[in-house]
Amino acid sequence: MLTIKDISKKTGYSITTVSKAFNGYSDISDKAKKTILKTAKELGYQPNASARSLVTKKSWTIGVVFEERTGVGITHPFFGNILDKFKNYVEKEGYDILFISQLIGISGNSYINHCRQKGVDGIIILCSYVEENSIKCLIESNIPSIVIDHDTDLTNCIYTDNYKSTYNAVKYLIDKGHKKIAHIHGDLQSYAGSERLKGYKQALADHNLPYKDAFLFEGISYSMKEGHQRGLEIATMVNKPTAIVIAGDNLAIGVMKAFQEQNIEIPDDISIIGFDNIELSNLVTPSLSTINQDKEQIAYLAAKCLINQIENKAKKYDKIKIKGKLIERNTVKNICK
Numbered sequence: 001m002l003t004i005k006d007i008s009k010k011t012g013y014s015i016t017t018v019s020k021a022f023n024g025y026s027d028i029s030d031k032a033k034k035t036i037l038k039t040a041k042e043l044g045y046q047p048n049a050s051a052r053s054l055v056t057k058k059s060w061t062i063g064v065v066f067e068e069r070t071g072v073g074i075t076h077p078f079f080g081n082i083l084d085k086f087k088n089y090v091e092k093e094g095y096d097i098l099f100i101s102q103l104i105g106i107s108g109n110s111y112i113n114h115c116r117q118k119g120v121d122g123i124i125i126l127c128s129y130v131e132e133n134s135i136k137c138l139i140e141s142n143i144p145s146i147v148i149d150h151d152t153d154l155t156n157c158i159y160t161d162n163y164k165s166t167y168n169a170v171k172y173l174i175d176k177g178h179k180k181i182a183h184i185h186g187d188l189q190s191y192a193g194s195e196r197l198k199g200y201k202q203a204l205a206d207h208n209l210p211y212k213d214a215f216l217f218e219g220i221s222y223s224m225k226e227g228h229q230r231g232l233e234i235a236t237m238v239n240k241p242t243a244i245v246i247a248g249d250n251l252a253i254g255v256m257k258a259f260q261e262q263n264i265e266i267p268d269d270i271s272i273i274g275f276d277n278i279e280l281s282n283l284v285t286p287s288l289s290t291i292n293q294d295k296e297q298i299a300y301l302a303a304k305c306l307i308n309q310i311e312n313k314a315k316k317y318d319k320i321k322i323k324g325k326l327i328e329r330n331t332v333k334n335i336c337k
Contacts, residue, residue, distance in 0.1 A: 002045040011039050022094075062090055062306065063100045063120035065111055065138065067127035077250065077278040078293060079126045082148055085299030086124060093307055095121070111138045122310045124148065124302060128190035144309040146302050150191045151319065156305050158320040160293045162192045165324030166199030169245045169273045169291055172326055174207050177336035178243040178271065182215035184230050184255070186222055186247035193220070196247050196275065215241055219251040227254020234270075235262040242335065243271040249278045249290055256284060256331075267333035277327055286330035294322055 004022070008015045013032055020028050021036040040046075064083065087097050100114050100123075111134050115123060122144040127135060130150050139145050139155040146156040173181050183200040186193035197216075204211050214237075217230045227246070231254060234240060246252040252274035259266055266272055266286055274281055277292035305318050 002043055004045075006043070007036060007040055007045060010043065011035055058121050058310075059119040060094055061096050061098050061118065061120045063115050063118065063123040063143075064097050065100050065123060065125045065127065065135070067129070067135070077280075078276050078295070079148070081278075081295045082299050082302070083124075083126060085296055086303050089300055089303035090307065093303075095307070097124075110134055112141050112143075115141075115143055122146075122306045124306060128187060128192070130154070144306060146306045146309075148298065148302060151321075153317070153319075156309065156318045156320075158298055158302050158305070158318075158322065159191070160291075160298070160322045160324045162195035162324070163199040163202075165275070165291045165326075166196040166245060166247075167203045168324075168326060169275075170200055170203035171207070173243045173245070173271065173273065173332065174203070174209070176243075176271070176332060176334045179209055180215070180239075180241045180243070181209070182217065182234070182241035182244045184217040184219040184227070184244060184246045184251055186251075187220040193247060200245055214239075219247055222248040222250055224250045224254035224257070227251035228258045229254075231255035231258025232262070235259065235264055241270065243273070243332070245273050245275075247275050249274040249276040249281045249288060252288055252290070253280060253284055256288070267331050271332040273326075273332060275324075281327075282329065289329045289331045290327050291324045292327050293324060298322055 004015055004018045008018045011018070013036060017028055017032055018036050021033045022040075066079065066083070090097065098118055098120060100111055115138065120143065123138065125135065125139065125145055125147045126149070128150070130136065130139065130147055130152050136154070139147065139152070146158065149159050150157055151159055170181055181204070183197065185197045188194050188197060201211055217233065219226050219230060227250060230251070234244070234255070235258060244255065246255060252272055255272060256266055259270065264270060272288065274288050274290035277290045281288040281290050301320055305320065
């Protein structure tokens with residue numbers, strides 16, 4: 001049976017240094033840590049988790065609170081992608097992730113009690129409603145945490161600049177000559193949905209274009225099905241918009257399908273800009289112009305921020321705002337004369 005003595009002998013590092021590498025101590029060099037962990041992997045050595053926890057007084061586990069109400073669940077193209085990348089980053093630092101059941105959060109127990117029972121070292125929270133008591137109690141606790149896609153002063157948070165990104169999308173359409181611009185908004189009870197609507201309205205106001213209720217449509221589930229329904233409604237309008245800014249790519253793709261069924265040409269008849277830059281947005285025909293949320297950067301910074309607070313007991317909370325980037329593809333027409 002392999003022991004840390006074998007790893008020490010193979011790498012040339014002392015047993016103490018090998019132990020520190022496995023237990024996440026910061027007072028050894030990155031080179032030593034990488035060499036030791038690489039050698040251990042090659043030899044098939046697995047540190048004893050119970051012994052490791054006794055030494056470090058940590059569980060080496062990060063809890064995941066995932067609560068989204070669109071019905072899409074973990075396959076949600078934004079949250080699911082973030083979580084997958086986050087998992088990869090924290091695993092490299094020696095942490096496992098543990099899902100905190102939504103049912104436990106809703107039943108007689110609570111998210112906070114469940115996290116304490118499991119002894120998690122920190123929590124990543126992916127949800128749209130941090131104001132709910134079950135979530136608020138969690139982020140106000142002494143367990144290190146970070147919230148994704150929401151602006152809060154209660155704990156660490158990281159999110160795309162939804163307001164400015166949507167504002168810039170509308171301005172881009174205006175610069176292309178569009179004056180009749182509609183918006184399909186997301187869930188207005190969520191931070192992202194409400195900020196995107198604010199960005200849309202402000203861009204119109206700043207460019208002296210009237211806001212019209214008739215050009216505002218609901219897409220609270222962010223689903224292709226809902227987008228398809230909105231697309232069919234827009235297709236029946238007598239006074240159609242020449243362009244639409246849509247709060248999510250799934251919604252936008254549903255709209256595109258409806259337009260194709262109704263022989264509405266994209267972008268010749270109506271231009272479209274989505275939001276998220278999911279993988280499918282570049283595979284549909286025509287390829288969808290959209291706002292990119294840098295999921296790789298969000299996941300990396302979320303992992304870095306949370307682990308820093310876990311390991312250094314940081315008291316200051318980080319609020320990280322990521323710029324959204326307009327990806328120009330083939331669903332916007334320049335109608336300037």
